[in-house]
Amino acid sequence: MEKLKSIDIPFDIHKIRAEFPILQTEVHGHPLVYLDNAATTQKPQVVIDSLVEYYTQYNSNVHRGVHHLSQLATDGFEAARRTAQQYINAGSESEIIFTKGTTDGINLVAQSFAKAFLKPGDSIIISAMEHHSNIVPWQIVCQQYGAELKVIPMDENGELILSEYDKLLNDRVRLVSLPYVSNSLGTVNPVDLIIEKAHKSDIPVLLDSAQAIQHLPIDVQKLDVDFLVFSSHKVFGPTGMGILYGKEKWLDLMPPYQGGGEMIKTVTFEKTTYNELPFKFEAGTPHIEGAIGLDAALKYTQSIGLENIQKYEALLYQYAIEQLSTIDSLRFIGQAKHRAGAVSMMVGDIHPFDMGEILDKLGIAVRTGHHCTEPVMNFFKIPGTIRASFSFYNTFEEVDRLVTGIKRAKAMLS
Amino acid sequence: MNIDQTQAEIVDDFSFFEDWMDKYEYIIQLGKELPIIDAAYKTPEHLIKGCQSQVWMHAEEKDGKVYFTADSDALITKGLVSLVIKVLSGHPAAEIAQSELTFIEKIGLKSHLSPTRSNGLLSMVKQMKLYAYTYMAQQQLKSQ
Numbered sequence: 001m002e003k004l005k006s007i008d009i010p011f012d013i014h015k016i017r018a019e020f021p022i023l024q025t026e027v028h029g030h031p032l033v034y035l036d037n038a039a040t041t042q043k044p045q046v047v048i049d050s051l052v053e054y055y056t057q058y059n060s061n062v063h064r065g066v067h068h069l070s071q072l073a074t075d076g077f078e079a080a081r082r083t084a085q086q087y088i089n090a091g092s093e094s095e096i097i098f099t100k101g102t103t104d105g106i107n108l109v110a111q112s113f114a115k116a117f118l119k120p121g122d123s124i125i126i127s128a129m130e131h132h133s134n135i136v137p138w139q140i141v142c143q144q145y146g147a148e149l150k151v152i153p154m155d156e157n158g159e160l161i162l163s164e165y166d167k168l169l170n171d172r173v174r175l176v177s178l179p180y181v182s183n184s185l186g187t188v189n190p191v192d193l194i195i196e197k198a199h200k201s202d203i204p205v206l207l208d209s210a211q212a213i214q215h216l217p218i219d220v221q222k223l224d225v226d227f228l229v230f231s232s233h234k235v236f237g238p239t240g241m242g243i244l245y246g247k248e249k250w251l252d253l254m255p256p257y258q259g260g261g262e263m264i265k266t267v268t269f270e271k272t273t274y275n276e277l278p279f280k281f282e283a284g285t286p287h288i289e290g291a292i293g294l295d296a297a298l299k300y301t302q303s304i305g306l307e308n309i310q311k312y313e314a315l316l317y318q319y320a321i322e323q324l325s326t327i328d329s330l331r332f333i334g335q336a337k338h339r340a341g342a343v344s345m346m347v348g349d350i351h352p353f354d355m356g357e358i359l360d361k362l363g364i365a366v367r368t369g370h371h372c373t374e375p376v377m378n379f380f381k382i383p384g385t386i387r388a389s390f391s392f393y394n395t396f397e398e399v400d401r402l403v404t405g406i407k408r409a410k411a412m413l414s
Numbered sequence: 415m416n417i418d419q420t421q422a423e424i425v426d427d428f429s430f431f432e433d434w435m436d437k438y439e440y441i442i443q444l445g446k447e448l449p450i451i452d453a454a455y456k457t458p459e460h461l462i463k464g465c466q467s468q469v470w471m472h473a474e475e476k477d478g479k480v481y482f483t484a485d486s487d488a489l490i491t492k493g494l495v496s497l498v499i500k501v502l503s504g505h506p507a508a509e510i511a512q513s514e515l516t517f518i519e520k521i522g523l524k525s526h527l528s529p530t531r532s533n534g535l536l537s538m539v540k541q542m543k544l545y546a547y548t549y550m551a552q553q554q555l556k557s558q
Binding site for chain 2: 002028323350351353358361368369383384408412413
């Protein structure tokens with residue numbers, strides 16, 4: 001571990017940690033070890049400052065005022081759209097829709113896409129490792145339109161069985177929606193292959209990238225993905241803000257999701273004509289400071305570099321797996337070959353909730369429970385897991401504290 | 415001892431612990447003293463809803479007093495259930511229904527009473543009071 005520090009780590013971890021005020025705090029008398037990054041990430045000072053700056057210097061509504069402040073707010077808001085466009089390498093700004101988050105983005109596509117394309121007897125494909133957010137919106141539209149929801153199964157390592165996926169693809173499938181990275185198992189899915197197979201039958205693909213956006217470089221044009229959604233708060237930005245990327249050819253054919261201000265061109269009591277992309281899908285006053293905070297967060301992440309982040313996190317993840325493996329009776333839930341972000345585990349038959357509570361008192365924040373993936377827990381026949389999820393500001397020492405904490409809790413609970 | 419005396423005694427016991435870990439060691443130990451629910455009652459109908467960990471509970475009335483038995487699949491929850499039962503079990507229904515459980519906050523476990531925590535201590539106390547109200551209603555019917 002010592003030798004790793006000097007040779008392989010692509011940035012100054014101490015400098016980075018100093019930029020996150022919350023990482024300097026203590027919990028129950030211990031320095032905080034924050035390992036719940038899959039739930040939400042912490043915010044660097046530049047993001048916090050961007051919000052304060054917005055409210056102290058140019059708070060105003062966007063797109064409609066002729067006055068100076070409204071122009072500044074509009075500039076900041078639209079700059080965020082360009083930053084997001086560039087971050088995922090989208091072809092055009094009009095393909096970037098601001099949403100409330102990943103869940104909102106999936107609901108938007110589900111409702112709007114289904115209205116345009118889903119007919120009785122059609123089907124939608126999802127996977128066995130979905131977050132509830134990528135199950136329920138599709139169940140709702142399938143019920144509405146008399147369509148069927150089909151599920152790509154996974155094996156006991158937590159990898160999707162692609163031969164089964166092949167069997168599900170046919171000319172009644174309207175869309176495939178799946179996670180880039182699993183929130184409960186950490187599996188990184190072979191999405192390029194999955195997209196390629198779907199496209200052979202002209203089926204569009206949506207990628208839930210909530211757990212990928214902070215860990216992997218994403219290029220929507222290279223992936224050739226049709227829709228991609230993520231949340232700002234999972235990538236060091238504010239909550240309540242997210243991005244939906246959609247190919248223009250699909251978004252143009254889809255009806256508006258919600259009605260209101262911003263999304264219209266003209267309104268009479270008889271008829272409304274809708275605004276063009278991306279505004280057609282952005283009804284009402286948007287989450288302006290959310291966009292401004294996201295802009296700062298994405299720029300911050302880019303300044304460190306996704307390649308550097310990926311490289312460092314791979315070392316950290318590997319170290320965590322090695323160290324956690326030294327704990328007797330610890331077993332990993334999900335052992336896919338390619339993983340990122342989250343490590344899910346069980347220790348003997350200790351209830352994850354007991355483990356989480358003891359770790360909390362030692363200043364270590366992990367998540368326990370089903371992680372909004374009940375079908376995954378049912379598959380493994382467990383009530384839940386202990387999930388440690390990493391970010392680039394976590395250190396090798398924090399992994400050591402987690403391991404010591406688990407050992408201590410284990411001694412108390414067995 | 416009445417309900418409030420038992421609560422005071424628990425608060426007193428916990429005041430000796432300086433460290434969270436010692437507190438938890440004690441709570442886990444208390445779980446072992448829990449009057450365990452009869453296996454026949456460990457059914458979905460006896461499961462308390464709203465728990466991350468599962469809690470099964472059964473109530474019985476004997477000579478005008480209500481007795482509780484329970485179990486949980488998580489050790490800390492089991493210890494807390496054991497404490498609550500120690501306080502409420504063996505008292506008349508009316509006293510249970512009117513009781514105010516202040517000891518949980520006093521021993522520093524207030525977060526367990528938060529409705530958003532979904533670990534069920536709050537649902538469990540509600541369920542125990544509900545049992546008590548049910549027995550009170552039955553007694554009233556009998557006396558009419």
